[in-house]
Amino acid sequence: MPNARQLHILHFNDVYNIEPAGHIGGAARFVTALRSFAELQPLVLFSGDVFSPSTISTATRGQHLVQVLKACNIDAACFGNHDxxxxxxxxxxxxxxxGFPWLLSNIIDRETGRPLAEGLETVCIDHRASGLRIGIVGLVELEWVDTLSTVDPEDIRFFDFCTRGEQLAAKLKSEQSCDLVIALTHMRWPNDRKLARAAHHIDIILGGHDHNYGIEFVNNRAIVKSGTDFRQFSVVSLSIDKSSPLEVKIQTVDVDSSKYSEDPEVAKAVESHVENLEKSMQRVLGQVDCPLECRFEHIRTKETNMGNFMCDIVLTALQADFVLVNSGSFRADCVVPAGDFRLGDLSRLFPMLDPLVVISIDGRTLLATLENGVSMWPALEGRFPQVSGLRFRFDGTRPPGSRVDPSSVQIGDKPMVADTQYRMATKYYLYCGKDGYDMLPGCQLLVDDEDGPVWSVAVQNYFTASGVLRGWLQLKNRHRCRLRPMNRRLSCVVDSRPETEPETAGPPPTKRSRLRKNPRENWATVRREFAPCAAAESNSTDEEPAFAAPRPSVEGRIVETSGLAAGDGETGRGDEEDQREAGE
Incomplete structure (x- = not known):
């Protein structure tokens, strides 16, 4: 096309670890690779997920990525779920x-009437090199929006990404005279394909959320996903001629040490962040009012207050009926003293980035799961469970596979039903069948390891929320982790109406009745539904009461009925989780 105008785009998504993996990736090398295409005068676009999760972000809360993103000279980005x-x-x-614009076009904050997290609805860029006026929207899917633990669903409105995307794209072309509209998305492949089929005014989709590099053409529209972790990016070259269809060429760039050296300034920053990680471990997250029992001889053979506390926190972060994790998850073989709970305590407790998932499990499979959990008792095996929202009894003297009393298993306050499907929160590690939990991979995955939170992050959010309620911390907006179990909250409100100004429309219908509007009544609900967070009564009628420091206890969730002393068996570690920690 001799009269066509040329536009070059550098696109990447889902970057977490700034350190290189051997000769592959790394933020410093990635910046060098991006800059090697400067002669193209490209548009640099990013499709979300950067500030979390990683080992360093556990300490910096994502601040260490700001300098890296600035060095990438990004023109626009959309938010991802982990952001x-x-x-x-x-x-x-x-x-x-x-210093660059972030988009979130289809989620409105009810408090402000604008996109959540002060994102933008649209961006227009006049690109000098091509002479093109480019419109950009940022679209996300409900599947992960509904899993956010730091945003209460009743505080936001979600708009169907197809309807909203088409509406905004048409407006950009008709009212803003854009020659081209790009959708930056953070969605799974099926939803990106759905968008490509439905939104006729969107010219190309540059996506994230999926970590595998991929290119597809759907309805004559390109969908590009550009890998993960600073290992790859895409060079998307567009030829635009109004008399001809859009021509798209895509080059995959692998960030390899044989091709690109490290940018010295970014490499120095990376080294500094790694060195400062240990100092950050002294940061106080919050307080606990009692010692937390985590010694292996206890947590690997019985219910402990540490196990209860950490599993209860999981229920505040995931939409689940109950939680079951392996006690091998808890790596600190000690009693954590009462008082300040520091980031270092959390790091020693959960040194690995353990993603949490939700699966659908029936009563029969749950019984088999519990049987596996107690099958090696009283040996100090990491498969022994810690739970929340679940109670059961077992006899350690009976043969493995027949130790759990089926009639004792309760989900919440109701007996387990064999044919009923339950939502179980657990670690992705166990869903993969580790530690003998080979019955779990056959269960339906409802929230995967990409949409689910990292456990240590959920704990930090819990302490932040409790600090707000105790008056120690102040937030600029009302969005924070809630301290009642997520399964007791509303699901995200969905509105698919094609509104021009969604913030001025009347309230949409909700999926379920709302909580009572009296804050004191809502706090009473929190107290009933999340016992470890119970606080002293308050006379306040318009604020949540002062929040007491956690004082978790042993509540009879797991009861061994034979009376045999735990620890009479083997004390060797030897389970898969220990081997993983040792790098075997």
Missing amino acids: FDFGVDNLVQCSQET
């Missing part, structure tokens, strides 16, 4: 410090 991991306040601060 919300440390809360809306933290995300607003990080995103504003990057």
Whole structure:
């Protein structure tokens, strides 16, 4: 096309670890690779997920990525689900410090009437090199929006990405005279394909959320996913001629040490962040009012208050009926003293980035799961369970496979039913069949390891929320982790009406009746539904009461009925989780 105008785009998504993996990737090398295409005068676009999760972000809450993103000279980005991991306040601060616009076109904050996290609805860029006016929208899917633990669903409105995307794209072309509209998305492949089929005014989709590199053409529209972790990016070359269809060429760039050296300034920053990680471990997250029992001889043979506390926190972060994890998850073989709970305590407790998932499990499979959990008792095996929202009894003297009393298993306050499907929160590690839980991979995955939070991040959010309620912390907005189990909250409100100004429309219908509007009544609900968070009564009628420091206890969730002393068996570690920690 001799009269066509040329536009070059550098696109990437889902970057977490700034350190290289051997000779592959790394933020410093990635910046060098991007800059090697400077002669193209490209548009640099990013499709979300950067501020979490990683080992360093556990300490910095994503602040260490700001300098890296600035060095990438990004023109526009959309938010991803993990960008919300440390809360809306933290995300607003990080995103504003990057100096480029962030989009979130189909989620409206009910408090402000504008896109959540101070994102933008659309962006228009006049690209000098090509002479093109380019419109950009940022679209996300409900599947992960409904899993955010730091945003209460009743505080936001979600708009169907197809309807909203088509509406905004048409407006960009008709009212803003855009020659081209790009959708930056953070959605799974099926939803990106759905968008490509439905939104006729969107010219190309540059996506994230999926980590595998991929290119598809759907309805004559390109969908590009550009890998993960600073290992790859795409060079998308467009030829635009109004008399001809859009021509798209895509080049995959692998960030390899044989091709690209490290940018010295970014490499120095990476080294500094790694060195400062140990200092960050002294940061106080919050307080606990009693010692937390985590010695292996206890937590691997019986219910402990540490196990209860950490599993209860999982229920605040995931939409689940109950939680079951392996006690091998808890790596600190000690009693954590009462008082300040520091980031170092959390790091020693959960040194690995353990993603949490939700699966659908029936009563029969749950019984088999519990049987596996107690099958090696009283040996100190990491498969022994810690739970929340679940109670059961077992006899350790009976043969493995027949130790659990089926009539004792309760989900919440109701007996387990063999044919009933339940939502179980657990670790992705167990869903993969590790530690003998080979019955779990056959269960339906409802929230996968990409949409589910990292356990240590959920704990940090819990302490942030409790700090707000105790008056120690102040947030600029009301969005934060809630301290009642997520399965007791509303699901996200969905509105698919094609509104021009969604913030001025009347309230949409909700999926379920709302909580009572009296804050004191709502706090009473929190107290009933999340016992470890119970606080002293307050006379306040318009605020949540002062929040007492956690004082978790042993509540009879797991009861061994034979009376045989735990620890009479083997004391060797030898389970898969220990081998994973040792790098075997």
